[in-house]
Amino acid sequence: MRKFVRIILAAALAAVLSVGTAFSASAMNCVDSPEQKLVEIDRLGDSVKYNGYPDFGAKILVSNRTVKTAPLHVQNAEIHSLVVPAGKKLTLKKGAVIDGDLYIEKGGTVAVSGGSLIVNGSLVCDGTLKIGEKGYLGLSAGSRFVVNTTGTFRYDADGIGINSDADYACFGKMTWKYLEDEVAEKICAKPLCVVAESEEDGKFSLVADEDGINGYVSMLTQYGYGNPGSHSTMVSLIMGNGSRIRVKTASGNVQDIAGVRVHYLGLLTDELFGNIPPLY
Numbered sequence: 714m715r716k717f718v719r720i721i722l723a724a725a726l727a728a729v730l731s732v733g734t735a736f737s738a739s740a741m742n743c744v745d746s747p748e749q750k751l752v753e754i755d756r757l758g759d760s761v762k763y764n765g766y767p768d769f770g771a772k773i774l775v776s777n778r779t780v781k782t783a784p785l786h787v788q789n790a791e792i793h794s795l796v797v798p799a800g801k802k803l804t805l806k807k808g809a810v811i812d813g814d815l816y817i818e819k820g821g822t823v824a825v826s827g828g829s830l831i832v833n834g835s836l837v838c839d840g841t842l843k844i845g846e847k848g849y850l851g852l853s854a855g856s857r858f859v860v861n862t863t864g865t866f867r868y869d870a871d872g873i874g875i876n877s878d879a880d881y882a883c884f885g886k887m888t889w890k891y892l893e894d895e896v897a898e899k900i901c902a903k904p905l906c907v908v909a910e911s912e913e914d915g916k917f918s919l920v921a922d923e924d925g926i927n928g929y930v931s932m933l934t935q936y937g938y939g940n941p942g943s944h945s946t947m948v949s950l951i952m953g954n955g956s957r958i959r960v961k962t963a964s965g966n967v968q969d970i971a972g973v974r975v976h977y978l979g980l981l982t983d984e985l986f987g988n989i990p991p992l993y
Contacts, residue, residue, distance in 0.1 A: 749783060749784065750783050751783055751784050751785070751786035751810060752780055752782065752783045752784065752785050752786060753786050753788070754772050754785070754786070754787065754788070754795060757774075757778055757780070759775075759776070760774060760775065760776050760777075760778040761773060761774055761775060761778075761795075762775050762985060763792065764981045764982070764984060764985040765792070765981060766992070769974065769977060769981075770792055770794075770981070771792065771794035771795065771796050771816075771978055771981055771982075772792060772794065772795050772796070773795075773796045773798060773981065773982050773985055774795070774796065774797050774798060774801045774803055774821075775798075775801070775985070775986075776801065777801055777802045777803075777804075778802075778803055778804070779803075779804040779805075779806065780803070780804070780805050780806065780807065780809075781806045781807070782807065783807050784805070784807045784808045784809050784810050784828055784829070784831075785803075785805055785807075785808075785809040785810070786809070786810050786812070787809065787810070787811045787812060787813045787814070787815055787834070788812055788813055789812040789813045789833075789834055790813065793812075793813030793814055793834070794813060794814040794815075794816060794973070794974075794978060795813070795814070795815050795816070796816045796818065796821075796978050796981070796982050797815070797816070797817045797818065797821040797822070797823055797840065798818045798820075798821050798982045798986070799818050799819060799820030799821050799840070800820055800821070801821050801822075802821070802822040802823075802824065803821075803822070803823045803824070804823075804824045804826060805823065805824065805825045805826065805827075805828065805830065806826050806827045806828065807827060807828035808825055808827065808828025808829040808830050808831070808848065808849070809825070809828075809830050809831070810831045810833065811830070811831065811832045811833060811834050811835075811836055811856075812833045812834050813834045813835075814834055814835045814836075814837075814972070814973045815832075815834075815835070815836045815837075816836075816837050816839075816973055816975060816978050817836075817837070817838040817839060817840040817841070817842060817864070818839055818840055818979065818982065819839040819840050819863045819864075819934075820840055821839075821840035821841070822840055822841040822842075822843070823838075823840075823841070823842050823843070824843040824845065825842075825843065825844045825845060825848035825849075825850075826845040826847065826848060827845065827847040827848055828847075828848065828849070829848070829849040829850075829851055830844065830848065830849065830850050830851070831851045831853065832850070832851065832852050832853065832856045832857075832858055832879075833853045833855075833856055834856060834857070834972075835856070835857040835858075835859075835971050835972045835973045836856075836857070836858050836859070837857075837859045837861065837970050837971055837973040837975060838859070838860045838861060838864040838866065838885075839861045839863050839864050839934060839975075840863075840864060840865070841864070841865045841867070842860065842864070842865070842866050842867070843867045843869075844867070844868045844869060844870050845869050845870065846869045846870055846871075846890070846891075847870070848869075848870050849870055849872055849873070849874070850868070850870070850873050850874070851873075851874035851875075852874065852875045852876055852879035852881055853876055853879065854876045854877075854878035854879065855878055855879070856876070856879045856880070856881075857879070857880045857881070857958075857971035857972055857973075858879065858880070858881040858882075858971075859881070859882050859883075859884070859958055859970055859971045860882070860883040860884060860885045860887065861884055861885055861933055861934055861970070862884045862885050862930065862931070862933050862934055863885060863934050864883075864884070864885035864886070865885055865886045865887075865888075866883050866885065866886070866887040866888075866900075867887075867888050867889075868887065868888070868889045868890070868892055868897070869889070869890040869891070870890075870891065870892075871890075871891035871892070873892060873896060875899075875900075879956070880952075880956040880957055880958060880971065881900060881952075881954070881956050882900075882902070882904075882950070882952050882954075882956055882958050883900050883901045884930055884933060887900060887901050899953075899954045900954070902952050902953030902954040902956075903926075903952070903953055904926050904929075904930065904950040904951060904952055904953070904958075905921070905951050905952065905953050906919060906920060906921040906926065906951050907919075907920040907921075907925065907926055907929045907948060907949065907950055907951070908920075908948070908949045908951065909946050909947070909948045909949075910946065910947045910949075911944060911946050912944050912945045912946065912947065913944035926950075929948060929950065929960075930950070932962070932965065932967060933960065933967060933970065934967070935965070935966055935967055936966060936967050936968070936975055936976040936979055937964075937966030937967070937968075937976065938963065938964075938966060938968075938976075939963025939964040939966060939968075940963075940964040943963050943964045944963070945961055945962065945963045945968070946961075946962050946963070947959060947960075947961055947962075948960040948961075948962055958970070958971055959971060959972070980992055
């Protein structure tokens with residue numbers, strides 16, 4: 714029965730997506746990680762601190778830092794998340810390679826003044842991401858890039874690389890200087906529909922009306938726990954550029970966006986700075 718439901722759902726999505734064929738994602742450029750020496754996060758010294766528990770943790774920027782000599786590397790390893798929190802700025806003069814997760818909190822800033830910011834993993838921005846005239850953004854196959862509703866994405870460079878198998882969306886504010894309008898509009902494309910799947914019973918619901926879609930978008934920064942005994946729901950926003958942005962929710966609260974555990978990363982950051990009591 715569930716297989717039949719999936720077939721029906723796929724047909725419904727195909728019908729909805731056909732409306733947005735003019736915005737279908739394409740490989741604007743091939744994206745390759747630069748073959749050069751990388752700066753690992755541990756080399757940032759006291760500028761970053763670890764906070765976490767046996768099952769989950771992150772490196773958190775605790776003071777403003779500029780990386781000058783080579784691209785910063787966020788590894789896809791046991792500790793694969795880097796958080797740039799509110800009030801902190803990370804400046805990258807040679808770009809970065811994001812194999813893990815980069816999370817920019819609301820009020821935090823990442824500025825790429827030179828080099829390439831290559832995303833192979835996930836980047837979620839609730840704050841500000843700036844790509845300077847000498848910078849570049851590349852989204853590789855399987856990567857995920859989301860500027861949330863509170864985020865600002867400023868792109869002053871004249872080129873960008875987006876693989877056809879990358880998932881990307883800008884729900885916040887985007888400004889651009891040299892990009893073609895058509896390219897920028899793809900990045901800022903709105904959702905065409907929303908698909909929600911309950912982890913309790915596997916049932917699907919499809920939302921395609923504007924008010925319903927806007928309701929899901931408005932909850933994207935509503936981070937929090939689920940109610941005791943509640944089950945998670947996996948929400949997929951099907952974008953007008955062909956991307957699918959997956960969001961894990963519980964009791965109407967967001968826990969995970971594009972594979973980045975935004976709720977827990979925020980809690981770990983608040984705990985590190987003494988804004989909340991220890992989690993355990």
